[in-house]
Amino acid sequence: MAAPRNERFAAEAAQAGFADWSALCCAAVEFELERVLPAGEGSLARLQSAMRYAVLGGGKRVRPLLAYAAGDLAGAERPVLDTVAASVELIHAYSLVHDDLPCMDDDVLRRGRPTVHVAYDEATALLVGDALHALAFEVLAGLGQPRPGIDAAFACPAATMVAELARAAGSFGMAGGQAIDLAAVGGTLDRAGIEEMHRRKTGAMLAVSVRLGWLAGHSVHVAPQDDLAALERYGAAIGLAFQVVDDILDVEGDAATLGKTAGKDQANGKPTYVSALGLEPARAFAAQLHAEALEALEPFGPAALRLRQVADLIVLRRS
Amino acid sequence: MAAPRNERFAAEAAQAGFADWSALCCAAVEFELERVLPAGEGSLARLQSAMRYAVLGGGKRVRPLLAYAAGDLAGAERPVLDTVAASVELIHAYSLVHDDLPCMDDDVLRRGRPTVHVAYDEATALLVGDALHALAFEVLAGLGQPRPGIDAAFACPAATMVAELARAAGSFGMAGGQAIDLAAVGGTLDRAGIEEMHRRKTGAMLAVSVRLGWLAGHSVHVAPQDDLAALERYGAAIGLAFQVVDDILDVEGDAATLGKTAGKDQANGKPTYVSALGLEPARAFAAQLHAEALEALEPFGPAALRLRQVADLIVLRRS
Numbered sequence: 001m002a003a004p005r006n007e008r009f010a011a012e013a014a015q016a017g018f019a020d021w022s023a024l025c026c027a028a029v030e031f032e033l034e035r036v037l038p039a040g041e042g043s044l045a046r047l048q049s050a051m052r053y054a055v056l057g058g059g060k061r062v063r064p065l066l067a068y069a070a071g072d073l074a075g076a077e078r079p080v081l082d083t084v085a086a087s088v089e090l091i092h093a094y095s096l097v098h099d100d101l102p103c104m105d106d107d108v109l110r111r112g113r114p115t116v117h118v119a120y121d122e123a124t125a126l127l128v129g130d131a132l133h134a135l136a137f138e139v140l141a142g143l144g145q146p147r148p149g150i151d152a153a154f155a156c157p158a159a160t161m162v163a164e165l166a167r168a169a170g171s172f173g174m175a176g177g178q179a180i181d182l183a184a185v186g187g188t189l190d191r192a193g194i195e196e197m198h199r200r201k202t203g204a205m206l207a208v209s210v211r212l213g214w215l216a217g218h219s220v221h222v223a224p225q226d227d228l229a230a231l232e233r234y235g236a237a238i239g240l241a242f243q244v245v246d247d248i249l250d251v252e253g254d255a256a257t258l259g260k261t262a263g264k265d266q267a268n269g270k271p272t273y274v275s276a277l278g279l280e281p282a283r284a285f286a287a288q289l290h291a292e293a294l295e296a297l298e299p300f301g302p303a304a305l306r307l308r309q310v311a312d313l314i315v316l317r318r319s
Numbered sequence: 320m321a322a323p324r325n326e327r328f329a330a331e332a333a334q335a336g337f338a339d340w341s342a343l344c345c346a347a348v349e350f351e352l353e354r355v356l357p358a359g360e361g362s363l364a365r366l367q368s369a370m371r372y373a374v375l376g377g378g379k380r381v382r383p384l385l386a387y388a389a390g391d392l393a394g395a396e397r398p399v400l401d402t403v404a405a406s407v408e409l410i411h412a413y414s415l416v417h418d419d420l421p422c423m424d425d426d427v428l429r430r431g432r433p434t435v436h437v438a439y440d441e442a443t444a445l446l447v448g449d450a451l452h453a454l455a456f457e458v459l460a461g462l463g464q465p466r467p468g469i470d471a472a473f474a475c476p477a478a479t480m481v482a483e484l485a486r487a488a489g490s491f492g493m494a495g496g497q498a499i500d501l502a503a504v505g506g507t508l509d510r511a512g513i514e515e516m517h518r519r520k521t522g523a524m525l526a527v528s529v530r531l532g533w534l535a536g537h538s539v540h541v542a543p544q545d546d547l548a549a550l551e552r553y554g555a556a557i558g559l560a561f562q563v564v565d566d567i568l569d570v571e572g573d574a575a576t577l578g579k580t581a582g583k584d585q586a587n588g589k590p591t592y593v594s595a596l597g598l599e600p601a602r603a604f605a606a607q608l609h610a611e612a613l614e615a616l617e618p619f620g621p622a623a624l625r626l627r628q629v630a631d632l633i634v635l636r637r638s
Contacts, residue, residue, distance in 0.1 A: 144478025
């Protein structure tokens with residue numbers, strides 16, 4: 001269960017409204033992303049300005065919010081959480097740049113602006129994704145470098161966090177989900193196949209955002225395994241719910257609200273929860289996953305308020 | 320200077336010929352790469368088999384050799400060096416897959432075989448690169464995860480190593496060098512511009528291979544800064560020499576020896592040391608960098624034999 005020192009955070013958390021809390025988190029991660037992204041001078045100006053274009057000034061920052069919510073629950077220090085939040089968002093940003101490339105989804109609109117390969121060029125977009133990918137790990141690993149006054153054994157477990165983030169981004173996680181997605185275009189996937197695709201493609205990164213936030217509040221040796229297991233259930237449920245809702249919004253939404261091309265999945269012949277289950281059963285499935293996520297948080301009591309609110313945000317969002 | 324326990328390694332090293340030592344290193348890193356690369360089953364079979372295709376069964380393994388040579392000098396444990404060597408080679412392998420893509424160098428031949436996007440498809444090649452990139456960090460970070468019997472403060476500094484590898488791969492290193500390379504096609508770069516391009520594109524990863532090998536032999540708190548500075552000079556010189564020799568071989572070599580398309584840089588209008596300096600001055604520059612690398616090793620005495628031999632290999636190679 002949450003350590004006693006977290007009660008203070010829980011009390012503070014209960015006093016601020018969710019809108020204020022999430023606005024503060026988004027401002028904090030934006031500031032941190034600004035800080036860690038290179039300014040772009042001299043011979044690297046074009047690449048590094050494209051990196052900033054890809055990351056700054058847009059996005060729902062759902063992964064950072066999950067990290068902050070889990071980290072506040074764990075009593076993590078805010079500067080550490082800023083780093084964690086920036087690293088998960090950098091991975092997400094790189095994946096969007098690569099997904100939008102002509103050889104993948106061939107998309108021209110993202111967050112209401114031209115995609116990176118449209119605004120710059122294809123080769124630059126490829127390198128932007130690669131450089132953001134590396135930057136995510138550089139930033140996260142910075143947490144574990146020796147610092148005066150911090151005993152390595154009591155620092156947060158940065159190496160473990162890097163390994164977990166890498167696994168979530170790699171062939172068993174996000175990249176693997178993308179590969180399944182590619183193979184599925186124009187074909188059929190059964191419900192289990194769609195679930196596997198989404199658990200890897202989107203779910204892994206959302207779940208690891210929760211885990212990293214939680215780990216940020218613990219030293220190398222003492223992350224409580226029961227709590228991690230409960231958060232694992234929360235992360236898995238909310239990670240899948242995110243994608244089910246995405247599939248629903250792809251059918252219901254319009255480009256102005258979404259900031260990206262709507263109806264894209266259907267037009268591309270991609271299997272989705274809506275195409276596999278129908279619209280109403282997809283909505284019911286999202287509600288069921290929402291309930292599962294909230295249930296997993298019960299052991300934490302009121303201290304898990306922010307995680308509950310982020311779950312609500314994910315399921316009830318309109319874009 | 321090298322710690323006393325390294326004298327044993329130095330004595331052993333002096334007894335084996337370089338061909339035997341490097342063959343053993345190559346076999347060890349091949350075994351480790353085999354081990355860390357996923358087998359490729361079920362829905363991930365295509366992606367993960369393409370990852371294996373991209374990495375296994377070819378390549379000079381220059382970065383692993385640098386890591387082993389520096390690690391043997393530092394008295395690092397061999398299993399730790401296997402991990403370091405695999406991680407730098409995974410980054411290198413991912414970069415080749417992305418560089419060969421149509422939007423970059425558009426190359427069809429690599430290590431004497433069809434490139435990944437030719438053997439598979441372009442989207443798969445993009446994801447293969449991304450997944451290998453993540454795997455490199457997952458593997459390296461594994462060194463720093465809590466293990467029974469190893470105090471975190473005395474484990475090798477995995478988080479520092481991850482941060483250094485990420486920086487070498489990112490926008491200030493390899494990805495940045497690629498961006499400069501792209502911008503230079505068909506144009507002119509002065510000698511300083513070419514040097515900056517190569518120091519980032521190739522030099523950063525070669526130099527970090529040396530640093531990581533060395534760090535693998537030291538606990539978080541005691542990597543001797545003088546030694547690191549000497550190895551830094553070695554790594555910078557040999558990293559640049561590698562590329563000068565590459566430029567020379569691109570003019571002199573043929574596809575059968577190189578295992579890749581020859582004369583490619585010239586045909587693509589890329590500025591090279593040969594185009595900027597002429598063939599003979601480029602040869603003289605390679606010899607000068609070779610001498611600088613050897614000079615940097617002098618403080619280590621005979622213990623640096625392997626690093627000297629890898630420098631010879633890099634400068635005197637024919638492919």
